[in-house]
Amino acid sequence: AQSVTQLGSHVSVSEGALVLLRCNYSSSVPPYLFWYVQYPNQGLQLLLKYTTGATLVKGINGFEAEFKKSETSFHLTKPSAHMSDAAEYFCAVSPLGDKIIFGKGTRLHILP
Amino acid sequence: DAGVTQSPTHLIKTRGQQVTLRCSPKSGHDTVSWYQQALGQGPQFIFQYYEEEERQRGNFPDRFSGHQFPNYSSELNVNALLLGDSALYLCASSLNSAGELFFGEGSRLTVL
Numbered sequence: 001a002q003s004v005t006q007l008g009s010h011v012s013v014s015e016g017a018l019v020l021l022r023c024n025y026s027s028s029v030p031p032y033l034f035w036y037v038q039y040p041n042q043g044l045q046l047l048l049k050y051t052t053g054a055t056l057v058k059g060i061n062g063f064e065a066e067f068k069k070s071e072t073s074f075h076l077t078k079p080s081a082h083m084s085d086a087a088e089y090f091c092a093v094s095p096l097g098d099k100i101i102f103g104k105g106t107r108l109h110i111l112p
Numbered sequence: 113d114a115g116v117t118q119s120p121t122h123l124i125k126t127r128g129q130q131v132t133l134r135c136s137p138k139s140g141h142d143t144v145s146w147y148q149q150a151l152g153q154g155p156q157f158i159f160q161y162y163e164e165e166e167r168q169r170g171n172f173p174d175r176f177s178g179h180q181f182p183n184y185s186s187e188l189n190v191n192a193l194l195l196g197d198s199a200l201y202l203c204a205s206s207l208n209s210a211g212e213l214f215f216g217e218g219s220r221l222t223v224l
Contacts, residue, residue, distance in 0.1 A: 032210075043217045043218055044204075044213075046214075098168070099157045099160060099168050099209075101157065102156075104152075105154050
């Protein structure tokens with residue numbers, strides 16, 4: 001069965017500091033991997049996705065993630081946090097493009 | 113270009129009642145997926161519709177049913193509402209089952 005584990009339901013970083021949100025997945029077949037962001041009272045917006053090819057994926061708003069097959073990880077990073085990055089972030093896996101399975105989410109808090 | 117639109121945005125029902133939620137996909141998309149997002153949780157896959165048929169289904173009881181119309185819009189019906197059905201219901205559209213998901217802002221259902 002496919003699943004996603006996001007380490008840390010809440011993460012706080014100072015404005016300007018590195019953002020690191022952790023995600024590990026399990027999949028019996030090569031997965032597609034995603035990061036979505038959700039702002040309060042809104043739907044989900046795709047930040048970035050990995051399907052095949054280059055394992056370092058760049059997304060919107062300065063975010064990037066690296067697919068590490070040996071570690072079954074897909075951690076999300078941003079070099080310098082901005083106040084506007086405060087939101088809920090969801091890692092998701094889709095085995096071979098099948099239905100998308102989401103993690104429980106990590107709420108990112110930005111400290112001034 | 114209108115994105116995914118959902119209606120109603122908020123609604124309140126009582127236990128035992130039935131509810132219908134509606135979704136219009138993004139222009140050009142032919143596939144609609146429905147997700148349930150309970151408070152503090154990640155979205156859970158309910159089912160996916162393509163060519164007016166349910167193609168995939170998550171672990172939800174038969175009280176949850178849906179429909180897709182020839183214009184690709186979709187409805188989610190929930191019968192015999194339970195308190196635990198209170199959640200944000202998200203609709204996502206894509207171009208085929210493996211395409212990138214575009215989410216609506218959701219319909220927030222409260223069951224009293």
